[in-house]
Every structure is written in C-alpha cells, then in structure tokens.
Amino acid sequence: MTDATRFGVIGTGRITRRLVADLQSTDGVSVTAIASRTQDRADWFASQYGIAAAVQGYQQLLQRDDVDGVYLSLPPSMHSEWCLRAAEAGKMILCEKPLATSLQEAIQINAACDQAGVRWLDATGWLHHRRTAEMLALARSGQLGKIGHISVAVSFYRPFQSGEHRLDPALGGGCLLDLGWYTTGASCLFADQLPSKVFADSIEENGVPIRTNAMLWFDGDLTAGFSCGYDTATRKWFEVAGSEASVICDDFTRPWADRPTRFWVHDAKGEVQAFQVSDRQEQRMIETLVGQSSLEPFNSLALRTQFVLQALAESVQTGLPVHLDHSTLV
Ligand SMILES: NC(=O)c1ccc[n+]([C@@H]2O[C@H](COP(=O)([O-])OP(=O)(O)OC[C@H]3O[C@@H](n4cnc5c(N)ncnc54)[C@H](OP(=O)(O)O)[C@@H]3O)[C@@H](O)[C@H]2O)c1
Numbered sequence: 001m002t003d004a005t006r007f008g009v010i011g012t013g014r015i016t017r018r019l020v021a022d023l024q025s026t027d028g029v030s031v032t033a034i035a036s037r038t039q040d041r042a043d044w045f046a047s048q049y050g051i052a053a054a055v056q057g058y059q060q061l062l063q064r065d066d067v068d069g070v071y072l073s074l075p076p077s078m079h080s081e082w083c084l085r086a087a088e089a090g091k092m093i094l095c096e097k098p099l100a101t102s103l104q105e106a107i108q109i110n111a112a113c114d115q116a117g118v119r120w121l122d123a124t125g126w127l128h129h130r131r132t133a134e135m136l137a138l139a140r141s142g143q144l145g146k147i148g149h150i151s152v153a154v155s156f157y158r159p160f161q162s163g164e165h166r167l168d169p170a171l172g173g174g175c176l177l178d179l180g181w182y183t184t185g186a187s188c189l190f191a192d193q194l195p196s197k198v199f200a201d202s203i204e205e206n207g208v209p210i211r212t213n214a215m216l217w218f219d220g221d222l223t224a225g226f227s228c229g230y231d232t233a234t235r236k237w238f239e240v241a242g243s244e245a246s247v248i249c250d251d252f253t254r255p256w257a258d259r260p261t262r263f264w265v266h267d268a269k270g271e272v273q274a275f276q277v278s279d280r281q282e283q284r285m286i287e288t289l290v291g292q293s294s295l296e297p298f299n300s301l302a303l304r305t306q307f308v309l310q311a312l313a314e315s316v317q318t319g320l321p322v323h324l325d326h327s328t329l330v
Pocket of ligand 1: 014036042
C-alpha cells in the first residue's frame, strides 16, 4: 500500500498493545516504527508486533521520514511536550487521554497543531462508535422529553502495576484526569453545553485522587453527577434522564467484549426498548483522524473537557464550588 498513513508509536505501555493492533487493522494505515526510552524494549515490541523499525528515543522517531503520524501513549504529564514536538515535526497526532494535565497545555497543543497544519485527536474511542451518535441523536430528538439529569460512573478496581503513573502526581496521576476524562466528556457531550458551576470531592492515596465524586450545573436546570475511581469494580455506564424516558448504557467507554453492543431506553411506564449497534470504535477513530472530515467537534470537546476538569480539580483543592468563566476557553 503506497499511500497508507504511516504511524510511529511513542511509548510501549499496556494500552499500546491494543492500539497498535487497531492501527494495523485499519484500512489505509500502517505502523512503521516504535520508540521506547530503551532500545531493548523497542526491539521487543517491534518483534512482537511486526513493526519494521525499533527506535531508542522519542525525538529520533519524530525525525523519521517513514512516519506521517504518531500515536502517543505516555503518562499524562508527558502528553503536552510530545504533542508540541510532534506538531513541530509536522506529524499527525493521536494522543492518549487525558489530552493534557491543564487547560493551558491543551490550548497550546491545539494552537501548535493549528499553526503547523497538523490534524490531532485524543484517543477517546467511544466518541467515534456509531452507538454514541445514535444515543446522542435520541437525546437531542426530544423523544426523552426535557433532559434533566445525567449520571455517569467509571471505575476500575486498582488497575495498578509497579511504577504506576496513575499513582504518581508528577506524572499526572489520579482518577480525575484519567477516568474523569470520560465522565466529564460524557456529561458535556450529552448536556451540549458547558457547566456554569461545578463541585467535586476526592479521596486521595499517594497524593492523587483515587475516587472523585462531582456535581455539574448547566443552564436550564440541567445537572450532571459523576463518580469515578480506582476503588470499585469495573463500571462504565451512564444514564441521560429526560422527563419522558431515559437512555441507559452500561459500557459506553468500551463495549464489553463478550456481548452485543447495546443501549436501552426506559420510559415512564417501565417499558424498555433495547438497541444494538455494532462498530469498531478505535478503527473508526483512526479512520476519522487520517480522513478529510473536520475534527473540530472532537477537538472542541477535548478542550471543553480539559476546561471542566481543571475547574473540578480546583474545587477538590478548595473544597468549594467553582463558577466557570467560559470566556477563558475562547
Ligand atoms: N484509551 C484507553 O482506553 C486507555 C486505556 C488505558 C490507558 N490509557 C491512557 O494511555 C496512557 C498510557 O497508559 P498506560 O496504562 O498504557 O501506561 P503504561 O503502561 O505505564 O505505559 C506508559 C509508557 O510510557 C513510557 N514512559 C515514559 N516515561 C515514563 C515514566 N516516567 N513512567 C512511566 N512510563 C513512562 C513507557 O514507555 P517506554 O519505557 O517504552 O519509553 C511506558 O511503557 C495514559 O495517558 C492513560 O490514561 C488509555
């Protein structure tokens, strides 16, 4: 395939294994190189995944002519630096979530990509699943009545390994940035607006939140509440509650592996309608990145998510509700 978009991979973590396979199984995409801090690890990964070039050092990968785009799967505190360097090198970017650790970093990434004419996406696969578009269309169609409340829960029970970045404040650890990326993003997406006020509280371990509960207030008496953390069994669900019915999804971040991809509408009489929508969300995300369509809706949601996460972190720190000044995002 001569005109395939050639990806270089930066980092060799747990999620890298899955995304490399997703990149390799997407039409019009190939993986030509992988970079690690150490040559041994790059060699091991390259041989395991059939990648031609194993590179020591991330900058070395950015300098390669056989790389058109990069997939960054580094700890959150490193996303900004390597997105900026990738933009400077003119490489398309697929960056793992959270996009960054602050709004300022996220805005800089967006501006640098804009200036360099580089397309970028945060690797938030669920946004690209056809099911998400269907649930969103339903919520916006008026069929649920007036949307009053959104509740979201995302957790994994202690998904830790040694040297875990999730437990290291210096690496951007903690459940708020990590899992709150999903809960905040889902709240903003279904609310279709930014909150005017937020409040959050966390339980901490090692100086990072391991459980965060939050409330978000939107115009029109719409509220959202979420819980995310590392101290309960896997949950990845939400409910969008309207005056007539609710949309419920129990695996929105990534469909359960062993059953059809579904969601439900529960109405006021207890009637339940089940919907099934199959798709391959990561492949669709990659196709969108390498395609021609505008990425503005995804880029904008990423920036809004980072904006709200920052306000939530401030609320955790101060113990007070935070009123959001939307003009800081423009
Ligand atoms: N989209 C999803 O579904 C999903 C799922 C899980 C995680 N993630 C996100 O993906 C990113 C990586 O998560 P992960 O769980 O895959 O991480 P991980 O297993 O810890 O891997 C991170 C990689 O970053 C590199 N690295 C460079 N400096 C490092 C440092 N100081 N400490 C640790 N690693 C360092 C390492 O690669 P080398 O040593 O080879 O250089 C390491 O293998 C995070 O932003 C996370 O939130 C996304």
